[in-house]
Amino acid sequence: MLSRTAANLYWTGRYIERADFTARLLDATLRLSSLPADYGGDPQAWSAALAAAGVAQAFADAYGEVSDDAAVHFMSLDPANPSSMRNCLERARSNARAVRTGLTVEAWETLNDSWLQVERFGVGTPSPSRASELIETVRRAVLAFDGAAQRTMLRGDAFWFLRLGAAIERADNTARLLDVKYHVLLPRTEPVGGSLDYFQWATILRTVSALTAYRWVYKDAVKPWLVADLLIFNTEMPRSLAACYEEISGLLDSLAQDSGRRGRAHRLASATLLALGDTDIDTVFASGLHEFITGFLGDNNELGAAVAEQFLF
Amino acid sequence: MYSHASSDLFRTPGAFDEMSGFGNEARTPYREVRRWLEETPQDLLQTRGAQAEHLFRRTGITFSVYGQAEGAERLIPFDIVPRVLTRSEWTRLERGLVQRVQALNAFLADVYGPREILRAGVVPEDLVLLNPQYQLAVVGHAPTKGVFTHIAGIDLVRTGGDDFYVLEDNARTPSGVSYMLENREMMMRLFPELLGRARVAPVETYPDLLLQTLRSVAPEGREEDPGIVVLTPGHYNSAFFEHSFLADKMGVELVEGVDLFVRDDIVYMRTTEGPRRVDVIYRRVDDAFIDPLAFRPDSTLGVPGLMSAYLAGNVALCNAVGTGVADDKAIYSYMPEIVRFYTGEEPILKNVPTWRCREPDALREVLGRLDQLVVKEVDGSGGYGMLVGPHASRGQIEAFRHKLLATPEKFIAQPTLALSTCPTLCDGRIEPRHVDLRPFVLTGADGVRVVPGGLTRVALTPGSLVVNSSQGGGTKDTWVSDD
Secondary structure (H helix, E strand, C coil): CEHHHHHHHHHHHHHHHHHHHHHHHHHHHHHHHCCCHHHCCCCCHHHHHHHHCCCHHHHHHHHCCCCHHHHHHHHHCCCCCCCCHHHHHHHHHHHHHHCHHHCCHHHHHHHHHHHHHHHCCCCCCCCHHHHHHHHHHHHHHHHHHHHHHHHHCCCCHHHHHHHHHHHHHHHHHHHHHHHHHHHHHCCCCCCCCCCCHHHHHHHHHHHCCCHHHHHHHHCCCCCHHHHHHHHHCCCCCCCCHHHHHHHHHHHHHHHHHHHCCCCHHHHHHHHHHHHHHHCCHHHHHHHCHHHHHHHHHHHHHHHHHHHHHHCCC | CCCCCCHHHCCCCCCCECCCECCCCCCHHHHHHHHHHHHCCHHHHHHHHHHHHHHHHHHCCCECCCCCCCCCCECCCEEEEEEEEEHHHHHHHHHHHHHHHHHHHHHHHHHCCCCHHHHCCCCCHHHHHCCCCCCHHHCCCCCHHHCCCCEEEEEEEEEECCEEEEEEEECCCCCCHHHHHHHHHHHHHHCHHHHHHHCECCCCCHHHHHHHHHHHCCCCCCCCCCCEEEECCCCCCCCHHHHHHHHHHHCCEEECHHHEEEECCEEEEEECCEEEEECEEEECCCHHHCCCCCCCCCCCCCCCCHHHHHHCCCCEEECCCCHHHHCCHHHHCCHHHHHHHHHCCCCCCEECCCEECCCHHHHHHHHHCHHHEEEEECCCCCCCCCEEHHHCCHHHHHHHHHHHHHCHHHEEEEECCCCCEEEEEECCEEEEEEEEEECEEEEECCEEEECCCCEEEECCCCCCCCCCHHHCCEEEEEEEECC
């Protein structure tokens, strides 16, 4: 496949994944910030959300002070934010349009259709009800696109590059969420339940749409160390770092099988996957959750660069 | 020189209508359509029209208009009332198209080769050799398998039951075939019963035939499994949708200039698995931009070294370099002679009588009746830079008079034809609008092929004769229906 096509598909995958993450982050943060302070309402909720989306600096440059409205606008429709939901979908769509032949008609049509729907929301600050409509639209758009791709695309390079972009982006998103919230996930001795931090934990789980999943997996009340365990090590949980790396390794193997070539990206991915398998949540807490996450983010970025280099993007 | 055009060609109050001819009865091929139009409530037609627009936008069948904000995408308006030809009308047209395109290819092979037609004095030498579209770089070079214009779009207009005229030949990179295919898909989706009743010949084989045509001209020794690509200028190009559509339907890579490179006169594309050889390029990039080393040095759309690979015979370019000299409008006026010269037959398709303004007598006559004529630039296309006398203001006519006097050789003039009309849905009402027809003719090493149909373009403004999509024209599905 053409290197340019591969790059465009990879980025289509990344942007769609980022749009989805931003939508869930926005949704969870809207809930958290609307709670009264006595029930866990968090005045820092929007700063944390901007940091988790990786746009805190861009926001500060554009607005300075953090306000609810400005943060919602920045993350949803603001054309000035390269990672706003609107921009993510627009970029996903324009990457896809440049490689129409790499996608099936069905996959392209759902993406184009979604973009047309999001475009109708305009670029101004959405009212709360418009914001939740928009979030719903973006979430449906991503589900529809994934479904169309899954059901109609040939299992070949095009499909694998699309999913590789999505998996690397997903790992990055989960890790950044952990990076911003790690302090509420540290183990502690005080009894759980009744803690105001419950709302923080629930917000994290909602952001990775795993609140229900958590209960299925642990059959237990929400405990911070288990939240960290779920997001890092649980391979059943599709947004966990371990699950992302299983998928990344598998995709790189498929690509290698086709071309008969392996390279640096394979080595980096296997190393990260092995490291995740060799350790557990207690070890991570002992050596520092924050350091672990920072290290992971660096490795994941390096993998992105290695993919670009190896496939001549 | 044709100064004695027959009077029926001039604009007449009653134009031929595709559905009712010159009278009020539905012509045979339109019986089903007429019945359908009468039976279907107007608001339902309107709804179906809106539905079609929604579906097209969803599919992303858009085009960009030059001069508008870059990247702005627009839809070409689609009209739901089909344009219908009978099988016997089509059969005659098809024979004429094949004959004409064979003559075009023979002419190109000749003017870049032995130049017999010039020596015989049938076409003036300077008109060919000094033509800006005559590419000196390929003189004496025959393209693979000798084919020059693999994909030709011949624009036809109709003025009466049996009167079809060729308005112009497009021998470079004619576009619009994706609309021919998508319009049919749309009609099948919206009106399956109507299509079932009308027994319409399918057009969906076009991508297969195109692929077959491209394969057939692969260079010597590369026929087994040639690497075929579609070369596009990129997604800001007005026809990008079509480029990606055709590549997709053929199952070949859609490439831009940056995806290709040339080493030792062999063309390769950059893939994730390293370089892969390319043997046939269906290029939708103009000659001038195709290789910055050979033509415009500022072109970023082309591939450095492509021309030397081409001249070495290692890659086929479709269409070949230099075909523009055959669709120049001054050359057009010689097409009847060109057809006779190479085929030894009478042309089946008529030419519109044309005044060549380079000839002093013709120029005088044209200047005397600018308000009645259509004046076109010899190398213009897309409806840009032309004067439609009867619809022009005094100021526009005077401006053209100056242009004509300054560079008469750049212009030709033709009578304003009474283009046929076709019923068209306009603001909820069915009204007649002028139409033309562009069938697509494929020429490979193994013969000439035409799918039964083409692109019908319709001028949506009442009375307007300009059907170009860049000028606000729309399209219709074109049916070849059993008699």
